[in-house]
Amino acid sequence: MTARCAQRCILPPGLLHRLARSEEAALREAALNALALDGRFRLARAESAASSLRLSRPVTFARAGGQPQRTIYDQQGSESQTPGAVVRVEGQAPCGDQAVNQAYDGLGATYSFYWTVFERDSIDGAGMPLLGLMHYGRRYPNAFWDGAGHMFFGDGDGRILTQTAAGIDVIGHELTHGVTQHEANLTYSGQSGALNESVSDVFGIQVKQHALGQDVHSSDWLIGADIAGPVLRPALRSMKQPGTANPHDDQPADMNDYVPGGDVHINSGIPNRAFYVVATTLGGHAWDAAGPIWYAALADSQLRPNATFRDFARITLRHAQQTYGAASDQAHAVQQGWEAVKVAL
Amino acid sequence: MRVYVTRRGGLAGVALHAALDTAQLSAVDATRAEAALRDLPWGRLPTQPTGADRFRYEVVTAEGGHERHVELGETEIPDTLRPLLELLHDYGQIRPASG
Numbered sequence: 065m066t067a068r069c070a071q072r073c074i075l076p077p078g079l080l081h082r083l084a085r086s087e088e089a090a091l092r093e094a095a096l097n098a099l100a101l102d103g104r105f106r107l108a109r110a111e112s113a114a115s116s117l118r119l120s121r122p123v124t125f126a127r128a129g130g131q132p133q134r135t136i137y138d139q140q141g142s143e144s145q146t147p148g149a150v151v152r153v154e155g156q157a158p159c160g161d162q163a164v165n166q167a168y169d170g171l172g173a174t175y176s177f178y179w180t181v182f183e184r185d186s187i188d189g190a191g192m193p194l195l196g197l198m199h200y201g202r203r204y205p206n207a208f209w210d211g212a213g214h215m216f217f218g219d220g221d222g223r224i225l226t227q228t229a230a231g232i233d234v235i236g237h238e239l240t241h242g243v244t245q246h247e248a249n250l251t252y253s254g255q256s257g258a259l260n261e262s263v264s265d266v267f268g269i270q271v272k273q274h275a276l277g278q279d280v281h282s283s284d285w286l287i288g289a290d291i292a293g294p295v296l297r298p299a300l301r302s303m304k305q306p307g308t309a310n311p312h313d314d315q316p317a318d319m320n321d322y323v324p325g326g327d328v329h330i331n332s333g334i335p336n337r338a339f340y341v342v343a344t345t346l347g348g349h350a351w352d353a354a355g356p357i358w359y360a361a362l363a364d365s366q367l368r369p370n371a372t373f374r375d376f377a378r379i380t381l382r383h384a385q386q387t388y389g390a391a392s393d394q395a396h397a398v399q400q401g402w403e404a405v406k407v408a409l
Numbered sequence: 410m411r412v413y414v415t416r417r418g419g420l421a422g423v424a425l426h427a428a429l430d431t432a433q434l435s436a437v438d439a440t441r442a443e444a445a446l447r448d449l450p451w452g453r454l455p456t457q458p459t460g461a462d463r464f465r466y467e468v469v470t471a472e473g474g475h476e477r478h479v480e481l482g483e484t485e486i487p488d489t490l491r492p493l494l495e496l497l498h499d500y501g502q503i504r505p506a507s508g
């Protein structure tokens with residue numbers, strides 16, 4: 065951690081922390097961005113919370129991190145919004161319910177991805193418990209994040225979707241909605257809503273790649289391939305070729321086909337493909353550089369809740385340039401990614 | 410009573426649409442559903458959903474030639490309208506979500 069800081073910090077961290085608490089907004093923001101850049105995301109989170117620039121969060125210095133706190137509940141087919149019976153808690157052996165075990169494992173894999181790659185300790189960066197609520201509703205063809213710390217999973221209707229916990233990318237997608245809520249809190253409509261959805265796919269697919277040890281070329285870049293029902297097979301979305309995942313997929317692949325007023329899951333194809341282009345241009349693992357650039361942009365205090373694709377694109381480019389150099393392969397790849405989807409930088 | 414119901418949103422991002430009639434329900438369910446429909450907050454502006462990937466329902470009726478429209482989050486659906494949503498489940502057609 066110290067070695068990393070020595071490489072990347074131009075100013076001593078103590079000074080940055082003092083600037084981060086500065087009264088002057090521009091100075092504070094610049095300092096916070098520099099802090100976010102040095103890679104010690106968790107500490108910077110705590111410091112920025114203390115400066116109350118973004119929503120305040122509990123600062124838990126005592127927690128070492130690295131261990132998820134999972135609790136899985138059985139909703140038993142009800143649509144109650146409160147957790148039902150506890151069926152598996154952290155450290156317990158697998159039970160007889162496959163969906164419960166899949167959720168437990170998928171939440172663990174997602175926690176592990178965020179911790180090992182970004183040193184992020186759970187949804188809020190401060191060890192928030194991971195709560196999975198299984199068997200929600202009857203034949204319910206959906207999974208969702210409720211905005212209040214719960215991830216709900218339906219069993220699927222067997223037509224549109226099958227058991228939703230079977231998709232590790234889906235679990236990563238839902239947990240990432242919580243991460244986004246604690247960072248940029250992107251408004252769930254229009255371009256910011258499509259960005260919110262895209263961020264969940266971007267980190268959801270990386271969770272799957274990370275768990276399976278896939279590099280950018282061995283991944284299929286499909287979202288929901290393990291939960292698509294007969295009418296939506298083979299997958300819900302393709303990050304590589306938006307609009308081709310199934311016979312009903314009408315995601316646009318670039319801004320020429322942007323759908324004004326479209327559902328947030330439609331226009332998300334555009335930033336999804338930008339990420340795919342950046343990651344595959346650079347090669348290796350998606351989380352080597354592309355993932356950290358996207359993560360730094362998501363955590364950047366300049367990313368506003370009403371951000372457009374262009375706002376987000378410019379922040380990713382700035383991070384790529386600041387972290388790797390203005391003429392770096394990473395910065396060029398980010399430019400190519402947004403050019404490919406016709407988002408002007 | 411004729412009712413047009415469209416479910417949008419959800420993780421899969423596909424819309425499900427059906428033209429339904431409360432006459433398709435049992436007499437008891439139909440009476441309850443019609444009462445629930447009369448009490449919907451017709452014409453209300455769509456509310457900002459909490460969380461992400463939740464379903465939203467658009468309900469349209471054309472009673473007496475007067476078209477009324479409302480968009481509801483899934484937690485706002487009265488229990489007495491659930492039998493109608495079961496029909497959407499069974500007979501709904503998938504529509505492009507961009508439409």
Ligand SMILES: [Zn+2]
Binds near residue numbers: 261
């Ligand atoms: Zn989502």
